[in-house]
Amino acid sequence: MYTLASRSQRERTSPVMVSGVTFGQGDFKMIAGPCAIESQVQIQKTAARVVACGGHMLRGGAYKPRTSPYAFQGLGDVGVTLISSASEEHWLPCVVEVLREQQLPFASKYIDMIQIGARNMQNFGLLKAAAATGKPILLKRAASATLDELLYAAEYILLQGNESVVLCERGVRGFDRETRNLFDLAGALRLKELTHLPVIADPSHATGRASLVEPLVLACAAAGLDGAIIEVHPDPEAALCDAEQALDFDAFSRLMERLALLRA
Ligand code: PEP
Ligand code: MN
Numbered sequence: 001m002y003t004l005a006s007r008s009q010r011e012r013t014s015p016v017m018v019s020g021v022t023f024g025q026g027d028f029k030m031i032a033g034p035c036a037i038e039s040q041v042q043i044q045k046t047a048a049r050v051v052a053c054g055g056h057m058l059r060g061g062a063y064k065p066r067t068s069p070y071a072f073q074g075l076g077d078v079g080v081t082l083i084s085s086a087s088e089e090h091w092l093p094c095v096v097e098v099l100r101e102q103q104l105p106f107a108s109k110y111i112d113m114i115q116i117g118a119r120n121m122q123n124f125g126l127l128k129a130a131a132a133t134g135k136p137i138l139l140k141r142a143a144s145a146t147l148d149e150l151l152y153a154a155e156y157i158l159l160q161g162n163e164s165v166v167l168c169e170r171g172v173r174g175f176d177r178e179t180r181n182l183f184d185l186a187g188a189l190r191l192k193e194l195t196h197l198p199v200i201a202d203p204s205h206a207t208g209r210a211s212l213v214e215p216l217v218l219a220c221a222a223a224g225l226d227g228a229i230i231e232v233h234p235d236p237e238a239a240l241c242d243a244e245q246a247l248d249f250d251a252f253s254r255l256m257e258r259l260a261l262l263r264a
Contacts, residue, residue: 002151002195004158005165010196013226016164018136019093019112021056023166024198028220028263029227031095031200032252033059035242036072037079040086045234047086049249053256057113058087058094059229064241065099065119072240077106084110095138095229101129108133118142118170118205121153131160138229140168140202143181147191154197166198167191168229171206180208180245183216188225198226204245210236213247214255218262230255 003009013024023029032050037043037060047058062079064072075082080096087094093112098104099120108114113136120126121142130137137157141150154165169188171181183206191199203216217228233239236246247255 002148002155005151005154005195005197007194007196012196013192013198014163014196016136016166016198018057018095018164021093023200023226028225028259029056029200030217030256030259031055031057031059031227031229032232032247033083033094034061034233034239035204035231035246036061036064036074036240037083038075038240040082042234043082043086044089046232047090047092049234049252050232051090051092053253054260055092055256056227058083058090058092059115059231060094060096061241062096062107063099063103065097065117066241074241080107080110087112098126098130101126104129104133108135112136113138113166116140116153121145121150124153124156127153127156128160131157131162134162136164136166137162138166138168138200140170141172141187143171143173145172147187147194150191151195154195166200166226167195168200168202169206170202179206179212181206183207185216185219185223188220189223192224200227200229201225202229204229204231204242208242208245210245210247210251213245214251214258217255218258221259221262 064074174182
């Protein structure tokens with residue numbers, strides 16, 4: 001049994017603090033930014049817009065887990081320093097995915113939250129090493145993981161004494177190719193029943209379509225999840241990674257306005 005992650009441990013959702021931003025307090029936190037950090041200008045512009053629209057955290061990939069080895073692999077350590085500067089300048093904590101243990105010492109010096117991506121959810125060595133940094137961790141559900149597999153992965157982190165874990169539903173592998181993955185909203189809600197850890201959603205990777213991001217963010221907020229992480233890019237058509245699912249700045253502003261209305 002995943003004893004530490006279980007809801008039976010705690011009646012209320014455990015707040016997870018990330019450099020001043022708290023997940024799991026009954027409100028809805030928005031993390032936004034590009035799939036991949038591409039340049040200083042790109043990440044700075046995005047950070048400025050995310051803050052201006054009321055976003056809470058900045059995302060950006062530096063070490064990218066790409067399906068094809070020929071695809072853009074990210075800027076690596078340089079990307080980490082670029083997002084870290086943007087993050088500091090705009091007072092916006094950042095989350096960056098880490099793929100290997102060896103990247104942790106460098107990355108954890110600069111970033112506020114470590115993302116363990118879908119492909120590494122059961123990389124137990126990485127989970128333990130990430131937990132040992134003491135940094136808050138965003139743990140994404142693997143594309144074919146059951147909810148209890150996700151909770152056991154979280155348990156690895158909790159067992160190291162690191163209680164700052166936020167879970168993320170990002171879509172599971174479905175049979176239909178019209179959406180990139182199958183967004184499991186019911187699964188995310190069931191997670192809220194099973195665990196006291198905050199649960200957020202990633203409608204960008206779940207759908208692969210910019211047009212579906214706003215309605216799903218609104219649905220997640222209405223359903224009572226703890227937040228969302230989405231991809232936003234100053235010029236989606238020119239994005240080096242996941243161009244089809246990135247919101248441009250206008251679409252992001254609209255989303256944030258509608259989210260505020262919904263919450264009001
Ligand atoms: C990402 O968030 O950049 C990412 C690669 O997501 P996932 O691990 O959910 O595929
Ligand atoms: Mn992406």
